[in-house]
Amino acid sequence: MKTVELKNKIYWVGAVDHHIRDFHGYRTPQGTSYNAYLIVDDRLTLVDTVKKDFGCDLLRHVASIANPAKIDNLIINHVEMDHSGSILEVLAAAPKAKIYCTPKGKEGLLRHYGIRDREFHLVKTGDRLSIGRKTLLFFTAPMVHWPDSMFTYCVEDKVLLPNDAFGQHLGHPLRFADEIGEDYCMEEAAKYYGNILMPLGDVIAKKLEEFTALQLPIDIIGPSHGAIWRKNPMRVVEAYGRWTARETLSKVVIVYDTMWGSTDKLARSLAEEIAVPGVEVKIYNIRSSDNSQIIRDVLDARVLLLGSPTLNADMFWTMGGFLTYLRGLKPRNKKVGIFGSYGWAEGASRRIAGEVEAMGLESIGPPFEVQYVPSEEELSKLADYAKVVVQAAQR
């Protein structure tokens, strides 16, 4: 993997983790990257590091451009270990490097690594650091997505390095979204937002407003994971505007599990009935699907249909796990329908309804339930239920 110049001696010097498939529970079928950036000026500046196992890649990349021992400034935009994990290795190679981070960043670095022998410079929004001909402007972004998070903006070059904001879990040999395929990168950005940032939507909306008010021109956005936005950097910023506003599409996501196939029959019949022009339908059997991908689709869906058989007077356990994950992501602005099959005493639908109510989501009506196997008559009633779902999706 070679280094790549973003603009005027600002280089990508990170690492690509092609083989990671599970990133703290987030499925990463294409791997991911840990993006760090080297800014060459009178004072050599490194922005972020990489995950611990990839420190040698980072230092090799830096060394191909400049002597790591000459690093003057190490900017830590975010303490999480995928970005700070190789900090001790970097500091050992860069004995005179001073650390720039937020006060929470320092607190986090001390907790994780016990760094004592370094000069820390604590920064806040609006602080500037001159590194020669270039100026770096800091913008604190607490809870986008940890308390320590901040953005670094390269003033003269109009390059924004916002760490996890606008990123994607995408390990690719190419660095720029316009080379990889912008639509593909946008899909991965949506998946990242849905699974990592969705619960923080209100905070992010406020921060974006505050950042936009600074009227800083942006030519390039270099996030800490995945592709760098160069051709049309505002496309992902505008998408964040829609996602934080919880805008939805005429889209229905069916999520279900089944033991003996009855709930599966209901789910597949629903998918067929709902599939009318203008309404997008996604169907996921939880046990054979990836929760991260389901959440990507939930992000902009207007309707969510949850299906489960009754097992031991409760919902099927995979649905319980899915709803626990969903609850933490604080979904809003969704209409929910429930369906399923039971044997002798319903339980699943009642339990799911309780969870949906606790999440404050709107119900589209009473659950559609059948005893054991759905009859032909029940399947034709399901077609009527599907019409209600279509109406809910179109509104």
Ligand SMILES: Cc1cc2nc3c(=O)[nH]c(=O)nc-3n(C[C@H](O)[C@H](O)[C@H](O)COP(=O)(O)O)c2cc1C
């Ligand atoms: C281990 C087991 C436990 C079950 N527990 C209940 C129950 O507590 N209450 C009930 O009404 N049905 C119970 N059932 C029956 C199922 O809900 C019923 O067979 C249903 O039709 C299964 O739907 P499915 O084909 O989508 O898996 C149980 C079934 C199994 C296999």
